[in-house]
Amino acid sequence: MNDSNAVTAETLVRASGITKTYRRGGESINVLSGLMLDVPRGDFLALMGPSGSGKSTLLNLIGGIDRATSGSIEFAGRRLEDMNESELARWRARHVGFIFQMHHLLPMLTAQDNVELPLLLTGFPGAERRRRAAAALKLVGLADRVKHKPAELSGGQEQRVGVARAIVTDPDILLCDEPTGDLDRKAGDAILDLLQALNGEHGKTIVMVTHDPHAAVRAKRTLYFDQGVLVTQAAM
16 A cells, blocks of 8 residues: 555554444444544553443454444554455454453363464464464463363463463464453463563564553553543543
């Protein structure tokens, strides 16, 4: 893209005039209203706001899970709304890693097998998938747990497996939806330490939804939702 509105090399994500409206019965519910957001490469952005304010909706739009009612989302200069569903699925598998509050591990699979799952969409041979999964688990401190199943892991370790699964494809961005919300403080701090290391040492761009100010202070900057738009400080 060469037009004057193209995303610069320093900007990974640009959301322009985003609205999102859901229909519930005969009622229209506006969740996002003309939202504008730039996320530079290497950013660690925390999004805060009350439940139902649109935080997770925005993550889903950036990650290509959902589509905006109007407006545009560009990712490294490519408009997500221009992709069809199969193109969007391939793009998402390569460029986006998701970390959720609930880790969503498959209980019958080992940690390594769970981490390998996103690589099944890439066409890598089995040996390469295993190598990448083992490297991701080592990076999150679980090199000695590759053959353990979720029931044999602590909650914090399960979430680390979830982080390894998110980074195994070497995505451009990590989208984290309450990644410490189901953990005690000690385990949550360990996950936040890991996210900071992925951002600071490995250059991963991170957008994190959280209700917890203790988690938000780990980010480089924080934005707040107020009636479907983003502001620089919490509404009083």
